[in-house]
Amino acid sequence: MALKDIILLLHPVIAVTVVFPLMGIVINRALQVRQRRLETVSTGKSKIPPIAGQEHVQLGRWLTGAVVGIVLIALAYAIFSNVFDHQVWLKSSFRVVFIVLLFAATIGSTILLYQAKAKDQNWRGVFATLTGMGLVILGCQDGVYRLTNKWYMSHYYYGITAALLMIFSLAILPEIYKDKTNVWRKIHIAANFLALLLFFGLGMTGTLSLLEIPLTWQKGYINQLYQKQCDANNCLITNPILPDKL
Known part of the structure; x- marks a missing residue:
């Protein structure tokens, strides 16, 4: 295989070896947290250690970073392959510079989202929005295999939607612990349940994309x-x- 082919396979390799195993652990910790909460309410104690909640939060943060990371890797491969194959820098150098700056801005926004403190609600919203916008705008560039005419079986649309849901869940994380009505917790559960369904779809559509690219x-x-x-x-x-x- 050529170097370009090896880079192409980085996305599925990281997904299989990092993202999906990590997702399984996060789901396991989420079930433990829920079971501990139910047992505590009914009996006042639980055999599940309190650290399960901390592990769920930490692993969830890692999972979000991993998802955003592999999406950026896939987009970078597709976009810059198109740039080099069609010598886009000779036709529109500004466009290439814009794409590079957009990648940098998206990565920077993701890092700042992680660095934002719990009390910085507005900044978390800003950085989450900028990160999501960066992924969407990059996904609209030439060279990205979107399969828009069959969006319901498109690996791109499943992946972008799952990444946006993960970014949203990360942004609202501190609000879950502040809210006594559990509204944010229910939103968090619903968003991540939908993301889980999309991950199952990503497993199928990803296999299809490997055959089509x-x-x-x-x-x-x-x-x-x-x-x-x-x-x-x-x-x-x-x-x-x-x-x-x-």
Whole structure:
């Protein structure tokens, strides 16, 4: 495989080895926290240690960072592959500079969101909004495989929506402990339940995307198909010459 293909696989590799295992642990801690709360209310004590809540919060913060990170990696690969393949910097250097600055601003907003203190409610809202806007605007750039005509099975739309929900959950985290009515807690649970469903969808659509996005040596033959040089009756595509070493 070429270096470009290895970079392409960074996104699914990190998702499988980091994000999904981390998500399983976060769900486990969330169930423990709920079970402890119910047992405490009914009997006044619980066998589940109080540290389960702290672990749930900390691991949830890591999960949000990991999700935002792999989304940025996927977008960076798609966007800059298009930039280099079509020499966009020669046609519109301002656009390339804008994209680079937008990546920097999105990463910076994410870091500042993590650094914002519990009492800085307005700043958390600002940084969460800027991070989400950065992901959405980057996702609208050329080169990103969005599959808009089939949005209901698009890995891009599932991933962006899940990332936005995770960012929102991180931003409202301090409000959960301030609110005595449990309204924010219920919103947190609903948002993360929806994100969980999207993660299941991401597992399926991600597998589909790996089949649809060709590796470097395959692109020439795939392009011939899109150029309609091959049909069911008369195929003009030559057999691919495989490299000596894969």
